[in-house]
Amino acid sequence: MNCYDPPMTIKLYDNPVSGHSHRVRLFLSLLDLDFESIVVDMRAGEHKTPDYLKMSPLGQVPTLVDEETIVTDSCAALVYLAKRYGDERWLPEDPEGAARIQRWLSTASGELYRGPVTARAIELFGRDYDYDAAVAWTERLCAWMEDELTDRTWLAADHATIADIAMYSYLRVADEGALDMSEYHSIERWLGDVESLDGFVPMTRAS
Numbered sequence: 489m490n491c492y493d494p495p496m497t498i499k500l501y502d503n504p505v506s507g508h509s510h511r512v513r514l515f516l517s518l519l520d521l522d523f524e525s526i527v528v529d530m531r532a533g534e535h536k537t538p539d540y541l542k543m544s545p546l547g548q549v550p551t552l553v554d555e556e557t558i559v560t561d562s563c564a565a566l567v568y569l570a571k572r573y574g575d576e577r578w579l580p581e582d583p584e585g586a587a588r589i590q591r592w593l594s595t596a597s598g599e600l601y602r603g604p605v606t607a608r609a610i611e612l613f614g615r616d617y618d619y620d621a622a623v624a625w626t627e628r629l630c631a632w633m634e635d636e637l638t639d640r641t642w643l644a645a646d647h648a649t650i651a652d653i654a655m656y657s658y659l660r661v662a663d664e665g666a667l668d669m670s671e672y673h674s675i676e677r678w679l680g681d682v683e684s685l686d687g688f689v690p691m692t693r694a695s
């Protein structure tokens with residue numbers, strides 16, 4: 489529940505098929521925050537226009553704008569929203585708890601990106617990346633996650649945190665990267681647990 493009465497000015501520059509954007513949309517919804525979604529037409533190059541680059545120097549979605557505050561990078565936006573509007577449940581303050589979260593935020597920007605995100609970009613958008621390398625990263629990542637999730641419900645605590653939000657979106661649409669997820673039963677169970685959170689909104693499939 490959101491105990492803070494927020495101004496109605498949060499804007500999210502996003503794209504429906506971007507998992508990076510979905511992470512932030514999902515967390516805004518879980519926090520029950522009103523926001524305006526501004527779709528950035530990436531095919532038309534709207535993310536590389538001078539005005540957009542003023543907000544997002546790398547020309548990427550999502551970008552979160554909350555009054556005077558501009559946050560680029562999806563994981564940074566999760567941290568911002570947790571600290572600004574959430575409670576400590578989503579992002580613990582204690583050193584060990586915070587480190588456990590950061591481990592997964594780094595994984596979302598690292599191994600998840602090199603694996604499932606890249607495979608999907610190749611399959612859906614014809615990106616000229618190394619598909620075999622993306623499959624190998626996915627297998628390495630998912631073997632580890634499957635192991636972690638075999639005897640725990642959530643990734644970083646005994647309840648959902650922004651670690652789960654950061655990792656969810658691209659794993660749910662891993663099949664769009666022609667990846668076989670059928671042997672990862674604990675990951676599938678965990679995806680369902682994220683989907684059962686109050687306020688959950690689904691990731692848009694591109695295919």
Ligand SMILES: N[C@@H](CCC(=O)N[C@@H](CS)C(=O)NCC(=O)O)C(=O)O
Nearest residue numbers: 506507508547548549550561562563
């Ligand atoms: N580290 C960024 C990566 C975001 C990202 O790669 N977004 C993609 C769309 S899913 C994008 O905007 N790509 C265009 C580009 O990098 O030029 C984040 O987590 O938000």
